[in-house]
Amino acid sequence: MDKRKSTIQSALKVNAGIEQPDQLNTKAIARLKARKSQILSAEAYINGILDGDMVLLSKAITLIESNLSAHQDVAQKVIAGCLPHSGKALRLGITGVPGAGKSTFIEALGMYLCKQDQKVAVLAIDPSSQRSRGSILGDKTRMEELSSHPNAYIRPSASSGTLGGVARKTRETIILCEAAGFNNIFVETVGVGQSEIAVHSMVDFFLLILISGAGDELQGIKKGIMEMADGIVVNKADGDNIARANRAKAECESAMHLFPPAEAGIEPKVLTCSSLHNKGIAEVWQMVEEHLEVIKNNGFLKDKRTRQDVQLMYDTIDEALKDQFYKSVAIAPKLPPMEIAVKKQNLTAYVAAKQLLDDYYKSIK
Secondary structure, eight states: OOHHHHHOOOSOOOOOOOOOOOSSOHHHHHHHHHHHHOOOOHHHHHHHHHTTOHHHHHHHHHHHHOOOHHHHHHHHHHHHHHGGGOSOSEEEEEEESTTSOHHHHHHHHHHHHHTTTOOEEEEEEEOOOTTTOOOOOOHHHHOHHHHTSTTEEEEEEEOTTOHHHHHHHHHHHHHHHHHTTOSEEEEEOSSSSTHHHHHHTTOSEEEEEEESSSSSTTTTSOHHHHHHOSEEEEEOOOGGGHHHHHHHHHHHHHHHTTSOOOTTSSOOEEEEOBTTTTBSHHHHHHHHHHHHHHHHHTTHHHHHHHHHHHHHHHHHHHHHHHHHHHHOTTTGGGHHHHHHHHHTTSSOHHHHHHHHHHHHHHHTO
């Protein structure tokens, strides 16, 4: 090999360069985690809620929805502090078949009240996936105008697959919203199902939203839901759909005559409206106000809220016992093998449940 070639050096040179920074800002992440985990005192939350601080109201509701014992301890103190300032709002439950336009109706009614200088809080119960336990929580995106109004507050909450938990946490959220100065509380459910029973037990007026033009208007409605309704509204009564809406209204009115007399002392009305065009909204609100006036004067409202408080006590007990059972050190380790035994049909579901319950009862003796 030629020695001259071996001594020739390349003109190309790779510089070491500077050390590349970390893609993650660890300090910022640490600050964010510290901020999220920071719990204020119960007094701070209470004072903020009474002053109408929406940030502290939202944080307090998050504590209510949390299952952590540390969060629950503070949440219960906040609820106790807000309780004397609650109970003066109108509580309206709203349900209906999927696609009935509940969100559009709530926005139209909410804006109608906000323009009259009334304050509206919307508590929307979203279903949680039985597979992922996740929830869309998209109500704010469906109520853009209302969510941006200073007199309105929208709080979507995931059901987490537990109706009892929804009932208790939603009732407690109502207390906080009333203490924050909201005089109208709307509780929206996702559709016609078991969650309606839970919502009916926490509101003053239960409104059922229907639509026409979807076949037999009464086909998909459970009789129990219609019996619970204090008023029915046939939505989307506009354009070419007005005649069908009026026909659906007549069918509902005929069906209502087949039910037993209303417990409240005032027969439910059936109205039509167009939420999209803000037609009939004032008449719907007038129906609600007339109903509330009657049940206030005949004492039914006071009796109804008393019964709701008693039901809340039982719901809280049921949820606490269930939670205690599954978290018990005597039960938690036995659940996976029991589940496998049931899947392999080595044990029947009833025998497995009885064994677990027997073990639990022994552990608390």
